[in-house]
Amino acid sequence: MSSLAGFARSGGRWGIRNHVLVLPLHSAANLAAERIVEGVPEAVAVGHQWEARADDPDFARIAATLAGYAANPNVYATVMIGILAADTAIADLATSLGGQVHLIAMADHRGTAGTVAASVPLVARLTAEAAALKRTPMPLAGLVMGLECGGSDALSGITANPALGVASDLLLAAGGTSILAETPELIGAEEILAARAVSPAVGRQVIETIRGFEKAIRDLGVDVRGAQPTPGNQAGGLTTIEEKSLGAAKKGGDAPVAGVVGFAQAPAGPGLWIMDTPGHDIEQMVGMVAGGANIACFTTGRGTPTGSAITPVIKISTNTAIFERLSGDIDIDAGAILDGSQTLATMGARIHELVLAVAAGELTSSERRGNHEFAISRTVSPMTAFSG
Amino acid sequence: MIVSLGCETIQGRRLANLIAERGQRTEFTGIQLMGGTANTVDRGREAVGRLRGQLAGDRRVPVTNANLLLGLATDAPSPLAEAVAAAAAAAGVSVVIATPGPRPEGLWPDAPTVGYGDRAPAGRSVIEHAGEGPEQHVALAGAGAQVIVSLRGPGEAPHGCATVPVVAVAGDAAMFSALADDFDLDGSQVSGAEVLALVIAVFNGQPAAAERRGAHDFVLRRIARTM
Numbered sequence: 001m002s003s004l005a006g007f008a009r010s011g012g013r014w015g016i017r018n019h020v021l022v023l024p025l026h027s028a029a030n031l032a033a034e035r036i037v038e039g040v041p042e043a044v045a046v047g048h049q050w051e052a053r054a055d056d057p058d059f060a061r062i063a064a065t066l067a068g069y070a071a072n073p074n075v076y077a078t079v080m081i082g083i084l085a086a087d088t089a090i091a092d093l094a095t096s097l098g099g100q101v102h103l104i105a106m107a108d109h110r111g112t113a114g115t116v117a118a119s120v121p122l123v124a125r126l127t128a129e130a131a132a133l134k135r136t137p138m139p140l141a142g143l144v145m146g147l148e149c150g151g152s153d154a155l156s157g158i159t160a161n162p163a164l165g166v167a168s169d170l171l172l173a174a175g176g177t178s179i180l181a182e183t184p185e186l187i188g189a190e191e192i193l194a195a196r197a198v199s200p201a202v203g204r205q206v207i208e209t210i211r212g213f214e215k216a217i218r219d220l221g222v223d224v225r226g227a228q229p230t231p232g233n234q235a236g237g238l239t240t241i242e243e244k245s246l247g248a249a250k251k252g253g254d255a256p257v258a259g260v261v262g263f264a265q266a267p268a269g270p271g272l273w274i275m276d277t278p279g280h281d282i283e284q285m286v287g288m289v290a291g292g293a294n295i296a297c298f299t300t301g302r303g304t305p306t307g308s309a310i311t312p313v314i315k316i317s318t319n320t321a322i323f324e325r326l327s328g329d330i331d332i333d334a335g336a337i338l339d340g341s342q343t344l345a346t347m348g349a350r351i352h353e354l355v356l357a358v359a360a361g362e363l364t365s366s367e368r369r370g371n372h373e374f375a376i377s378r379t380v381s382p383m384t385a386f387s388g
Numbered sequence: 389m390i391v392s393l394g395c396e397t398i399q400g401r402r403l404a405n406l407i408a409e410r411g412q413r414t415e416f417t418g419i420q421l422m423g424g425t426a427n428t429v430d431r432g433r434e435a436v437g438r439l440r441g442q443l444a445g446d447r448r449v450p451v452t453n454a455n456l457l458l459g460l461a462t463d464a465p466s467p468l469a470e471a472v473a474a475a476a477a478a479a480g481v482s483v484v485i486a487t488p489g490p491r492p493e494g495l496w497p498d499a500p501t502v503g504y505g506d507r508a509p510a511g512r513s514v515i516e517h518a519g520e521g522p523e524q525h526v527a528l529a530g531a532g533a534q535v536i537v538s539l540r541g542p543g544e545a546p547h548g549c550a551t552v553p554v555v556a557v558a559g560d561a562a563m564f565s566a567l568a569d570d571f572d573l574d575g576s577q578v579s580g581a582e583v584l585a586l587v588i589a590v591f592n593g594q595p596a597a598a599e600r601r602g603a604h605d606f607v608l609r610r611i612a613r614t615m
């Protein structure tokens with residue numbers, strides 16, 4: 001049995017990192033957040049484009065995203081930068097999810113410069129507290145692993161995705177949790193996933209979630225095939241969304257599907273869960289991290305360096321050519337399955353070993369670079385929502 | 389300087405060509421093209437250095453107000469928006485106004501509609517469905533505005549724009565005083581002529597509050613949920 005050490009959090013959750021996060025609650029607070037972490041480089045900040053309208057029809061989804069991100073167990077404490085001190089809904093939600101949250105209001109400090117000056121000492125104190133905290137023995141069951149693919153090619157479904165599926169099954173066997181997402185990239189695989197559901201009700205939920213996404217796109221008058229597979233996928237040899245999906249679903253291994261959660265919602269227990277997210281790489285990653293993913297594995301055929309400010313992302317290439325071409329951006333190459341030097345089983349075991357090493361503190365390539373992509377995900381068109 | 393990944397639906401090379409066709413200096417690099425982030429950063433820094441070298445020779449020259457296009461960002465028509473537009477018209481400055489949705493009843497019925505991303509003509513014009521706040525800034529920058537006046541609603545915070553100076557006008561006195569460092573003017577206290585006077589100063593190089601703090605907002609108008 002492998003031993004692991006991490007940071008114990010409330011509710012039996014475990015962090016494998018100990019970040020101090022500076023999180024704007026409004027797009028007008030992005031610059032202040034950015035300047036604060038320039039002053040305290042040990043902290044991390046993300047930015048987004050949300051204007052924090054209380055009448056936003058996606059308010060609940062966006063609040064869950066920001067609050068869940070702040071409460072992710074990889075975060076020691078979050079300093080939220082808002083506009084008005086009275087707007088505490090998101091900070092309160094993050095606290096209820098187990099986060100340690102501090103709220104600074106720009107309106108109390110005349111704007112950006114005063115907010116930065118007021119926040120830097122607080123953030124510096126929190127980073128010092130975080131640095132003093134020691135790892136303690138942690139069960140493998142404390143790992144919640146996000147599964148993602150981006151820039152897929154014709155080999156994704158043959159090498160990296162099924163190898164990641166093996167690694168996911170190994171984690172689940174140890175009592176851990178995996179999250180399969182990117183709903184539009186499950187279109188065509190819904191019957192296979194539904195047949196693996198732990199109950200008929202979960203099976204129906206799988207079908208409804210995937211068909212619901214397809215219908216929402218169709219209702220916009222848009223043909224999903226205009227954007228899926230993407231131009232890069234097509235150049236990589238993928239011909240249809242169904243072909244892409246059958247490969248994408250292999251990231252979930254052979255485990256039963258324990259349940260379906262909404263965007264940015266935490267799975268209720270261990271096992272393989274499906275989260276309803278867009279296929280957009282960053283939105284999907286943010287949704288899984290807001291849902292509690294403390295580690296992520298991301299397969300890529302065309303190569304993409306994206307990461308997360310707070311959750312380590314392990315990049316897995318589908319082919320050796322892209323691994324060598326983008327060597328600094330990718331952590332492990334599953335292309336070795338093609339030449340017979342590895343099997344799905346041995347590569348899956350290697351990915352699992354890397355997951356454990358990263359959980360223990362080894363930095364991933366996106367962490368070394370400092371990738372900190374973040375995006376707000378909407379279901380309602382802002383045009384429909386606000387413009388009548 | 390276009391930085392592409394390589395898989396995008398809007399391909400970076402094509403975007404760079406569209407920009408160059410408009411007469412703008414442009415460079416292009418891509419992560420998949422260059423073999424990773426580190427190479428892309430190296431290549432990108434060289435290219436930005438070339439662009440900066442080109443702009444080092446640029447000098448301000450005298451222009452008339454007829455060369456100026458003021459972008460007006462506002463949630464809804466208002467007396468102050470009309471006053472700023474009237475002051476601009478009297479000074480011979482062209483004005484393009486962005487509206488969140490379709491053109492409101494009675495707003496400048498004789499002014500042409502500018503397509504999103506198209507150049508605004510001389511005189512008055514309207515960009516419909518431009519979104520809100522910083523989304524409008526991008527629409528106005530795309531229309532060719534050299535300065536944007538952002539008339540914020542009551543209680544709303546100000547944004548900047550990465551490429552165009554934004555004169556941020558607070559919607560009410562309380563918000564102006566709460567965020568005094570980030571606003572330029574208090575919309576409850578100011579006349580159209582006073583706004584235009586600051587606009588002309590900013591045209592001539594005086595930094596607006598958003599520029600002083602280094603705000604570089606860029607918010608693309610989304611028309612649908614993400615796939």
